[in-house]
Amino acid sequence: MTVAIILLAAGMSSRTGKDGFHKLLAEFDGVPLLRRMVTAAVDSEAISVTVVLGHGHAEQRNILSGIEVQMVVNPDFxxxxASSIGVGFVATEAQDADGIMVMLADMPDITTEHLDRMIKAFQDAGAISIVRAVSDGKPGNPVILPRSLRDAVLEVQGDVGARHLIKSSTLPVINIEIGRAAELDVDTLEEVAAAGGVFVSASTT
Structure with missing residues (x-):
């Protein structure tokens, strides 16, 4: 029972972008956020990691230099x-997995240990349940979706993620408590700084 990870990094970073920064290039402990998140995913028990890029993908590819990971560009980011999730689901590396973990690239507190706990829970439940990270019981991210939801995923449109599918699905949901990491994302300069991130250059590419 295998899990492939789709890491979503295609957004325009509009709230930090207006100030000349892309949030995924902010450094945490000296490492760009995007590289930090991809490394956590690659070090997990997932069989593959597919990074979905979009806005600024040329610079993001450079950030990920040296990491063995599949990168795909969503031209419709x-x-x-939803369009980025769909691109990830049809990526070659994710095709044969029993479950797909949808992971956001702007959640700096997510660790490999969190991912492995979720993967184990998915496997222990027979790879037929949805597994969702929660913070004090509040739904968050990442989320693992069984292969049976693939067609439903590809039908979703707009700026919605896995939460929409979970609500409409009749599959059992397993909640994995990982604390504030499940809800901490960084969308503004203030949130980046509060989470310990630093912008080392002003780039809009």
Whole structure:
């Protein structure tokens, strides 16, 4: 029972972008956020990691230099998160997995240990349940979706993520408590700084 990870990094970073920064290039402990998140995913028990890029993908590829990971570009990233999830689901590396973990690239507190706990829970439940990270019981991210939801994923449109599918699905949901990491994302300069991030250059590419 295998899990492949789709890491969503295609957004325009509009709230930090207006100030000349892309949030995924902010450094945490000296490492760009995107590289930090991809490394956590690659070090997990997932069989593969596919990074979905969009806005600024040339610079993001450079950030990921030296990491063995599949990178795909979503040309329609401006249409919203659903299109990026769909691109990830049809990527070669994710095709044969029993479950797909949808992971956001702007959540700096997510660790390999968190990912492995979720993967184990998915496997222990027979790879037929949805597994969701929660913070004090509040739904968060990442989320593992069984292969049976693939067609439903590809039908979703707009700026919606896995939460929409979970609500409409009749599959059992397993919640994995990982604390504030499940809800901490960084969308503004203030949130980046509060989470310990630092912008070392002003780049809009």
């Amino acid at each position: 401006a249409l919203g998160m």
